[in-house]
Amino acid sequence: MPDTTSTKKPAPNVSEHPMMDEVIRCEKLTKLYPAGNILAVDQLNMTVHHGEIFGLLGPNGAGKTTTVGMLTTLVVPTSGKAIVGGIDVVAHPSLVKQVIGVVSQTNNLDRSLTVWENLYYHGLFFGMKSREARAAADKLLVEFRLTERAKAEVMAISGGMAKRLQVARALLHSPSVLFLDEPTAGLDPQSRLALWEILRKLHAEGQTILLTTHYMEEADSICDRLAIMDHGHILAVNTPKGLKESVGADSIVTISAAGNLDALAALLKEKIEGATKSQRVDNVIQLHIKGASGVLPKVVSIAEQAGFNITDLSVAEPTLETVFINLTGKELRD
Amino acid sequence: MNMITDTQTAEHFKKLRPAMAASRAAFGALLLRDLTVLRKSLGIFIARTLVQPFLLVFVFLYVFPQIGQGIGGGGGANGESSFATVLVAGVVALSIMFQGIQAVALPLANEFGYTKEIEDRVLAPLPVSMVAIGKVAAGAIQGLIAALIVFPIAAVIHAKGVHPNLTVNWVILLTLIPLTCVMTSALGLFLGTRIAPRNIGLMFGFIVLPITFLGGTYYPWTALAAVKIGGFSWLQALVCINPLIYVTEGFRAALTTAPHMQLYVIYPVLVGLCALFLWVGIKGFYNRVLS
Numbered sequence: 250m251p252d253t254t255s256t257k258k259p260a261p262n263v264s265e266h267p268m269m270d271e272v273i274r275c276e277k278l279t280k281l282y283p284a285g286n287i288l289a290v291d292q293l294n295m296t297v298h299h300g301e302i303f304g305l306l307g308p309n310g311a312g313k314t315t316t317v318g319m320l321t322t323l324v325v326p327t328s329g330k331a332i333v334g335g336i337d338v339v340a341h342p343s344l345v346k347q348v349i350g351v352v353s354q355t356n357n358l359d360r361s362l363t364v365w366e367n368l369y370y371h372g373l374f375f376g377m378k379s380r381e382a383r384a385a386a387d388k389l390l391v392e393f394r395l396t397e398r399a400k401a402e403v404m405a406i407s408g409g410m411a412k413r414l415q416v417a418r419a420l421l422h423s424p425s426v427l428f429l430d431e432p433t434a435g436l437d438p439q440s441r442l443a444l445w446e447i448l449r450k451l452h453a454e455g456q457t458i459l460l461t462t463h464y465m466e467e468a469d470s471i472c473d474r475l476a477i478m479d480h481g482h483i484l485a486v487n488t489p490k491g492l493k494e495s496v497g498a499d500s501i502v503t504i505s506a507a508g509n510l511d512a513l514a515a516l517l518k519e520k521i522e523g524a525t526k527s528q529r530v531d532n533v534i535q536l537h538i539k540g541a542s543g544v545l546p547k548v549v550s551i552a553e554q555a556g557f558n559i560t561d562l563s564v565a566e567p568t569l570e571t572v573f574i575n576l577t578g579k580e581l582r583d
Numbered sequence: 584m585n586m587i588t589d590t591q592t593a594e595h596f597k598k599l600r601p602a603m604a605a606s607r608a609a610f611g612a613l614l615l616r617d618l619t620v621l622r623k624s625l626g627i628f629i630a631r632t633l634v635q636p637f638l639l640v641f642v643f644l645y646v647f648p649q650i651g652q653g654i655g656g657g658g659g660a661n662g663e664s665s666f667a668t669v670l671v672a673g674v675v676a677l678s679i680m681f682q683g684i685q686a687v688a689l690p691l692a693n694e695f696g697y698t699k700e701i702e703d704r705v706l707a708p709l710p711v712s713m714v715a716i717g718k719v720a721a722g723a724i725q726g727l728i729a730a731l732i733v734f735p736i737a738a739v740i741h742a743k744g745v746h747p748n749l750t751v752n753w754v755i756l757l758t759l760i761p762l763t764c765v766m767t768s769a770l771g772l773f774l775g776t777r778i779a780p781r782n783i784g785l786m787f788g789f790i791v792l793p794i795t796f797l798g799g800t801y802y803p804w805t806a807l808a809a810v811k812i813g814g815f816s817w818l819q820a821l822v823c824i825n826p827l828i829y830v831t832e833g834f835r836a837a838l839t840t841a842p843h844m845q846l847y848v849i850y851p852v853l854v855g856l857c858a859l860f861l862w863v864g865i866k867g868f869y870n871r872v873l874s
Contacts, residue, residue: 346708361620373612374707
C-alpha cells in the first residue's frame with residue numbers, strides 16, 4: 250500500500266512543490282459511450298487546486314456530468330488519466346472513494362431510511378465507529394438545519410432540505426474534494442441562495458469543491474475559477490472576472506430590430522466608434538464596445554437612417570453569457 | 584518531472600485507510616443497513632413469507648381432505664399423508680426461493696430506477712462487486728429466516744388423520760439451507776440486474792410462476808418419469824433447467840425417506856448455480872451502476 254505508507258512521512262512544504270497543490274488533475278481524459286458512439290468528453294485536461302471552488306459551466310450535454318462521473322468512479326474513462334486526492338481513479342477506484350464526497354443531480358437519498366439514518370449509515374460505510382457516526386450525524390443535522398426532521402422519511406422533506414441532506418451526507422466522511430453536479434437545478438430561489446451560503450462557508454473553511462452548473466449567475470457568484478465546456482471540450486479556463494475581461498469590451502449593446510440583421514450588424518460595426526465586434530445571435534444583434542460612451546443614440550440614428558426599425562435596445566457589461574457566445578456563437582440558455 | 588503521480592504526498596491529502604480494512608468495514612455496514620431496513624418492515628416480511636405456504640398447506644392438506652377431493656394417488660388418508668410428505672419439502676423450498684427473489688431483485692429494481700438510490704452504497708469505499716455480494720448476503724439471511732418461519736407451519740397444519748411422514752437428515756438439512764439461500768439470492772441478483780426496472784412486474788408471470796409450477800413443489804421429480812412421449816420421459820428432462828427442482832429434491836432428501844434425485848447430482852448443481860448466478864449477477868450489477 251504505497252498510498253498509506255507515504256502519508257506517514259513528513260509532508261513536504263506545499264509551496265516548494267507546486268504540483269502538490271493539485272487535488273484534481275485530468276490528462277486527456279476521454280469518454281466514448283459505445284451505445285450511439287457518443288463522444289461525451291474529448292481529451293480533457295484540467296487541474297483543480299486545493300481550497301478552490303472550481304466550476305464546470307456549459308449547456309446540457311456539454312459533458313459536465315460525464316466528467317464528474319469519471320472523477321467519482323461511476324463512469325469508466327475510455328482513455329486518459331485522472332488523479333483525485335493523489336490517487337489514480339482508474340487504478341484504485343475503491344481508494345478514491347475514501348477521499349471524495351459526491352452530491353449527484355438527482356435525489357439519491359436512501360428512501361428506506363430516515364433523514365438521520367441516511368447520515369449515520371453513510372458514516373458506518375466509511376468505517377466510523379457507531380458512536381463517531383452518531384455524533385457526526387447529529388452535528389451535521391444541526392449545521393444544515395435539519396435536526397427537526399431527523400426522524401422524517403426522506404420522501405417527506407422538501408427539495409431544498411433533501412439537497413442539504415445530500416450535501417451533509419457527502420461531507421460526513423471529510424472528503425478531500427466535494428463534487429456537486431448541478432447542485433441548484435430544480436431548487437426554488439430561496440433554497441438556491443441557502444445552498445450558495447453553505448458552499449461559501451465550506452469554501453471559507455478550506456474545502457475544495459468542484460461543481461457543474463449551467464446557471465451563469467451561479468458560476469459567476471461562487472466559483473473561484475471556471476472551465477467553460479461545450480461538446481466535451483473545455484473552451485476556456487479562468488476566473489469569472491478574467492473570462493469576462495477576455496471578451497475585450499467594456500459594454501455590450503443588444504439590439505432587436507426587424508429586417509436583415511446581418512446587414513445591420515455589419516453597418517453598426519463599421520459606423521460606431523469603439524465597436525470591437527458585432528454579430529447576430531439568434532434574433533438579436535450584439536455589439537461589443539470598448540472605450541466609448543454615448544453609444545445608444547448613435548445606434549438608433551444609424552439604424553433608422555438605414556431604414557431599420559429598432560424594437561428593443563439595451564446595454565450591459567459583459568457577462569459569462571457573452572463569454573459563452575463569444576466562444577461558441579450560441580447562447581448558453583437552452 | 585512526471586506530472587502525474589498516484590502516491591499521496593501533500594499534507595492536505597486525506598490519510599487513507601488500507602483498502603482491505605476499509606472494504607471490510609463498509610461491507611459490514613452495508614449488511615447492517617439491509618438488516619435495519621428488514622427490521623423496519625418485519626411485519627410485512629413475516630406476512631409475505633407466510634401467505635403462500637399457508638395457502639398451499641391450507642388448501643391441499645386441510646380443505647382437500649375435508650371435501651373429499653382426491654389427491655396423492657393412493658387415495659384416502661394414506662394418499663393424503665404421502666402428498667403432505669411431498670408438499671412439506673416443496674413448501675420450504677418454495678419459500679426460500681421466493682424470499683431470495685423478493686429480497687434482492689425487487690429492491691434492486693427500485694434502487695437502480697430513476698432515483699439511483701444505490702449510488703451512495705456504490706460510492707462506499709469498497710469494490711463494486713462487494714456491494715453486489717452484500718446484497719446477496721443480506722438476501723440469503725432473509726431466506727434463512729423465512730425457512731425457520733415456514734418449516735413449522737408446513738409440518739403442523741393439516742386435517743385430522745393427515746400426517747406428513749418426516750424424517751429429518753440433519754447433515755443434509757444444515758448444508759442445504761445455506762446453499763439454497765445463497766443460490767436463490769444470487770438468482771435474485773441475476774434477475775434484478777438483468778431485467779429492466781420497469782419490467783420487473785413481468786418477472787412474476789414469466790419467470791416465477793413457471794419456476795413454481797415446474798419446480799417439483801407439488802410432486803417429486805422421480806414421479807415425473809411416468810410422463811412420457813414415445814418412451815421418453817420428456818418432462819422429467821425438461822424441468823432439469825429449473826433451479827428450484829434441485830432445491831425441492833434436496834429438501835425431500837433432507838426431510839423424508841421418499842425417493843428423490845441423487846444427492847451427488849443435487850449438490851454439485853446447486854454449487855454450480857451459485858457460481859453462475861453470482862458471476863452473471865455481479866457483471867449485471869457492474870453494467871447497471873457503472874457506465
